[in-house]
Amino acid sequence: MSFSTFSTIMVYTVIVTCSSMEARLRFTCFMILLCHVFLNSHLTEAMNRTPNEDCPKSDFHCGILGKVGYPFFPESSRPDCGLSRLDCSAKPYPKLDLYGKEYDVIEKESLFLRLIDRDLENLLSKKSCDTFYHNFSLPYSPAISYEVYHNLTLFRCNIVKDRSQNESINGHFHDFLRYDKCSSFETGGFVVFYKKPYEDQDFGYIADHDFDQAGCSRIQLPIPLSSEVMPNGEGPFGLVNATFLLEWSLSEDCIECHDRGGLCIVDQTNRYHCSKGTDMGTVAGKVDHDLLLEAGGVALAVGVLLGIILVVVIYKRKRHKSLYDISRSKSSKGESSKDYGVPIFTHKELDKATDHFASSRELGDGGFGTVYYGKLQDGREVAVKYLYQQNRKRKEQFINEIQILAGIRHPNLVTLYGCTSKHSRELLLVYEYIPNGTLSDHLHGRMISNGDPPLNWPIRMNIAVETARALAYLHASDIIHRDIKTANILLTHNFSVKVADFGLSRLFPNDVTHVSTGPQGTPGYVDPEYHKCYHLTDKSDVYSFGVVLIELISSMPAVDVDRGKDEINLSDLAMKRMLRGEMNRLVDKSLGFETDEVVTRMTSSVAELGFQCLQLDKELRPAMEEVLLRLLEIQGDNIEASNVDKSADITQNSSDSGCFMLQEVLVSPDSVMQKWVSTKYSV
DSSP states (O other), X not given: OOHHHHHHHHHHHHHHHHHTSOXXXXXXXXXHHHHHHHHHHHHHHHHTOOOOTTSOSSOEEOGGGOEEOTTEEETTSOGGGOSEEEETTOSSSOEEEXXXXXXXXXXXXXXXXXXXXXXXXXXXXXXXXXXXXXXXXXXXXXXXXXXXXXXXXXEEEEOOSOHHHHHHHHHHTTTSEEEOTTEETTTEEEEEEEXXXXXXXXXXXXXXXXXGGGTEEEEEEEOOOTTSOOOOOSGGGGTOOSEEEEEEEXXXXXXXXXXXXXXXXXXXTSOEEEEOOTTTTTTTOOOOHHHHHHHXXXXXXXXXXXXXXXXXXXXXXXXXXXXXXXHHHHHHHHHXXXXXXXXXXXXXXHHHHTTTTOGGGEEEEOSSEEEXXXXXXXXXXXXXXXXXXXXXXXXXXXXXXXXXXXXXXXTTBOOEEEEOOTTSSSOEEEEEOOTTOBHHHHHHSHHHHTTOOOOOHHHHHHHHHHHHHHHHHHHHTTEEOSOOOGGGEEEOXXXXXXXXXXXXXXXXXXXXXXXXXXXXXXXXXXXXXHHHHOEEOHHHHHHHHHHHHHHHHHOOOSBOTTSOGGGSBHHHHHHHHHHTTOGGGTSOGGGOTTXXXXXXXXXHHHHHHHHHHTOSSGGGSOOHHHHHHHXXXXXXXXXXXXXXXXXXXXXXXXXTTOOEEEEEEEOOOSSSSOOOOOSSSOO
16 A cells, blocks of 8 residues: 555545544544645655765865764865864865854864854954843754863943942942943943953853843853963953864764664754665665555654543543643652762742852852752751753763762762752752862952961861772772862861762773873863873872972962962972972961971971972872872871982883873972972982
């Protein structure tokens, strides 16, 4: 029987069935019939599409970028040959089309593209106020996701005639920098509020304070990478940049489609489907086209009949409180608990616990989400992380953090109480509430700004030991934290340590030397070898912890753009001053470095250890377990002095991975008066 004959019989059957139904159901029945006819025509059209015979069968050459492959396709190919079009004939750089906007592509590396936004570049060169209408965001696609590294979040607030409202806005942003050259009280305009990047925040991911109702809009603009020189300019113009790094990643469905020889296609309605490619079906033989059409018709017919049955069933059921939602909730909870191994919270109960996620409950920014204080019905105080930018990568980080924290227990690691279901529209993580802020707050952040006394040396020493103990435990469990910094070290009322934020953490197989992955972390803390060679090891955490040790003795932030250009990174500043024997210029004067002999000896020893952790070559850094043992020795004041002159040797070092880096193997002074190298670790 042909597809058309079968379809005609089905239509006649449905018409007879609809005519015999009650009047209240007749209209619904005929609407289902109409849907059948509509879907049938579209199926026929889709099945008649020809394979993508003129799509590139392999990587294609694209100007200075060299060979480029799927998901990109050349301008000469059909639009369904890929997901992002490249104009390789454009000069001086190929142009990438992203949702109708073109960008110059100046470099391609693995899963990253370095792009230039020429429109933004023009606005920045003129210091135009229109810059702050150029909100930098990329639309969602079900087949491919893009992420820009790194953004600065600014708030554009309209000036109104009501002075009290303007004063209210200024009060909300009292700790932000202000740029007001785009406004005046007489003519209106707007004011821009912002914070400097790398200022105790993750690349400008400032928490949204929900000020839309006050005439404020959240804007994101790209900023230079940590290794790039900050551009010169006035106010925010000196911080943002038109050149940025774009990371792309295919969805799991798209990867599976591509592996089968198909092509991922996103249509004009932003819907995804897997199109038959040139290689599809070569294994099983050519599929009969008419058979596919008939199979599609049968499927549609069955769907129509099921729809009619469903209408009848729904009509006959009495109106009462449906048990479906309750059963689904229980099923979802049970399934998620089994998957994650942690309790499941509903969005409703967390909304209530945080007073509807009120801005007054904000505790700070947790990397990729805002953290709120909450109180559960059972009386427990909690910190709720509300992840924003709900895309595939955020969900992966959400699941990653749950899986890691669900499998470990340590007194110096934050406890995960639970999360929302993976089926929930919002991604929420629930932790124990740690009341005393972060180590960053107490060293150079809001606690110091509020006039709180600085931490004394015994407390700092204990913080170093407990943090090292937590990291040693993680490494023994084959886990690399990957984002160790003072902002992720929480403190209890008695200044005990709780290491937090495992969204970037990785499980590290015990039978490999490294994991190859794109560098992630926070500027000033990222291991230079990891940043250069894309090789993540446990020694990457050791480097980050070395920066934390220097922060503990100096009370200086890891990155400060107001310092000299050679000392923006605290690691560079510390190395330089230790090699010059200028410990008195490195150690926080409030610790009594020049008046307390014990403090002098202990801070010098911690500086030595930090020096070892900050070696450029990872092989010269101690393991975390060794770091912990050394800190325990220092804490017990069991220190052996050594008298060795400082020296420096410029070498070219290579490791088993074949990654070459020009290294400066440095040695450090062992006290204020003497200069030495460590005898415990080889340099």
